[in-house]
Amino acid sequence: MEQTRLYSLIRKLADDEATPEEVQELHEWYHSVYAVGDVEWPSEDPAEEELLRQRIWAQLRPRPRFRVVRMVARVAACLVLLAGVFLVWRYMGNKGPDQITVYNPWGKILQVTLPDSSHVWLNAATTLRYKRPFGSYRELYLDGEGYFDVAEDPAHPFVVHAGGLTTTVLGTRFDMRSFDTDPGTTVTVIRGKVQVDNAGKVLDQLTPARQLQWDDHTRQSRTVSVDTTEIMAWQQGQLRFDYERMETIAGTLSRWYNVKILFKDSTLRNCRLMGSFDNKITLPQILTIISNTIDMQWAMDDKKRIVILSGKGCQ
Amino acid sequence: MTNYAALEDGHLLASLQKGDEKAFNAIYHRHWQKLVAIGYYHTRNKQMAEDVVSDVLMGLWHKRHELEIRSLSAYLGTAVKYAVFKVMVRHQRREDILQTQGRAEPDDETEKKLEARFLREFLDGVVETLPEKTRLVFRYSREDQLSVTEIAGRMDLSPKSVEYHITKALKALKDSIRKFNNIFFS
Numbered sequence: 001m002e003q004t005r006l007y008s009l010i011r012k013l014a015d016d017e018a019t020p021e022e023v024q025e026l027h028e029w030y031h032s033v034y035a036v037g038d039v040e041w042p043s044e045d046p047a048e049e050e051l052l053r054q055r056i057w058a059q060l061r062p063r064p065r066f067r068v069v070r071m072v073a074r075v076a077a078c079l080v081l082l083a084g085v086f087l088v089w090r091y092m093g094n095k096g097p098d099q100i101t102v103y104n105p106w107g108k109i110l111q112v113t114l115p116d117s118s119h120v121w122l123n124a125a126t127t128l129r130y131k132r133p134f135g136s137y138r139e140l141y142l143d144g145e146g147y148f149d150v151a152e153d154p155a156h157p158f159v160v161h162a163g164g165l166t167t168t169v170l171g172t173r174f175d176m177r178s179f180d181t182d183p184g185t186t187v188t189v190i191r192g193k194v195q196v197d198n199a200g201k202v203l204d205q206l207t208p209a210r211q212l213q214w215d216d217h218t219r220q221s222r223t224v225s226v227d228t229t230e231i232m233a234w235q236q237g238q239l240r241f242d243y244e245r246m247e248t249i250a251g252t253l254s255r256w257y258n259v260k261i262l263f264k265d266s267t268l269r270n271c272r273l274m275g276s277f278d279n280k281i282t283l284p285q286i287l288t289i290i291s292n293t294i295d296m297q298w299a300m301d302d303k304k305r306i307v308i309l310s311g312k313g314c315q
Numbered sequence: 316m317t318n319y320a321a322l323e324d325g326h327l328l329a330s331l332q333k334g335d336e337k338a339f340n341a342i343y344h345r346h347w348q349k350l351v352a353i354g355y356y357h358t359r360n361k362q363m364a365e366d367v368v369s370d371v372l373m374g375l376w377h378k379r380h381e382l383e384i385r386s387l388s389a390y391l392g393t394a395v396k397y398a399v400f401k402v403m404v405r406h407q408r409r410e411d412i413l414q415t416q417g418r419a420e421p422d423d424e425t426e427k428k429l430e431a432r433f434l435r436e437f438l439d440g441v442v443e444t445l446p447e448k449t450r451l452v453f454r455y456s457r458e459d460q461l462s463v464t465e466i467a468g469r470m471d472l473s474p475k476s477v478e479y480h481i482t483k484a485l486k487a488l489k490d491s492i493r494k495f496n497n498i499f500f501s
Binding site: 006007010011013014015016030052055113 | 400429
């Protein structure tokens with residue numbers, strides 16, 4: 001049935017204006033098309049099921065309402081103090097049952113919808129944690145890489161912590177990356193404006209196509225202009241390396257293919273490469289392409305869990 | 316300790332009426348997959364499918380005191396159909412607003428009307444469970460607007476037993492709707 005016809009039938013049904021034939025037509029459309037069991041939900045991710053349950057449950061919870069009638073100032077002050085203690089207690093009890101952890105292991109990108117209907121794409125080997133209720137206090141902890149499309153809500157800032165940096169936004173799209181194999185943490189803005197802090201000190205305010213790079217060793221940051229299509233490649237299903245060190249590339253490959261990558265020759269680590277691959281490519285294919293480009297040999301163990309790289313690299 | 320996963324729908328409903336969160340979770344886990352699949356099949360849209368599940372379960376929660384739900388699967392079957400309709404209407408409305416840049420005609424009534432229609436269909440289902448004679452008397456009385464004497468004549472019953480069947484049907488419905496005003500039947 002045509003969409004427009006369908007919508008018009010539903011509206012007629014609602015308005016009690018549908019003829020018995022039209023009611024029949026609508027119910028036939030509804031009943032004829034499906035047989036439960038034939039229909040597959042496009043994701044079998046248990047994390048998604050859990051998030052959906054949490055979102056529904058969050059909507060069911062009655063909102064706490066406070067009515068203060070002629071409150072004595074002293075009592076109010078006590079309450080403020082108590083609330084402060086409560087918040088500290090909540091903050092200390094970081095690992096309580098109210099904390100939600102979403103983990104995306106390897107070989108795929110996981111799209112998560114948060115309770116405020118913001119969207120997050122998690123790269124391979126990435127963990128995202130947040131506390132519920134989420135709506136009034138939008139704070140997340142990221143370990144890995146995430147692309148955030150934040151639902152606009154100026155009253156409730158959206159805060160992401162990763163690798164010692166804190167990114168605060170009001171409604172925007174940005175990418176934040178902090179893997180162990182990286183030399184630091186990066187924040188890249190696609191749309192809108194964000195502020196990045198480290199230990200309470202503002203590092204910079206970023207506008208679109210600007211990237212803040214934090215170096216874990218020097219504990220300094222610098223902001224550069226970047227091509228955002230490069231940044232977003234992973235989210236669109238590409239493994240893309242833009243003049244990156246072999247060590248960083250190995251980190252990305254080890255997360256995507258869930259393998260351990262070891263360097264036999266250290267000189268290989270600093271060799272920089274450019275390249276772009278569809279993320280459906282196999283690990284042997286990509287390693288072969290790289291070894292055709294630079295002086296590198298690779299070997300994989302029988303269980304396909306460990307890869308050893310050797311060679312002189314770019315020298 | 317109660318093993319909620321092992322409870323039957325009937326027991327879960329009883330716990331749900333007391334506002335038991337665990338009962339709700341058990342119902343969710345038992346039925347969400349089916350609901351989301353139905354929602355997805357009809358809308359071919361993940362967000363809309365999720366809205367369908369959300370609508371059905373929130374409806375169940377909010378109506379837990381008002382409706383006497385005897386068969387959970389029968390309730391959910393009707394509820395999910397109307398949730399699909401509601402979500403589609405909502406979706407089309409959003410598209411209209413986007414296309415006209417916010418100048419679309421205001422209309423928040425259609426969803427409410429679909430909700431009323433859903434309740435009517437649910438209660439029709441209750442009538443269906445009545446014994447045949449009671450059901451027939453009730454339909455003659457309410458749908459065909461026949462008087463007690465007319466029904467008595469048609470069905471070869473005494474006026475008194477016609478009244479008895481009508482009272483029985485109304486009682487069954489009242490049990491089913493408890494707090495709802497008799498807007499659909501008065």
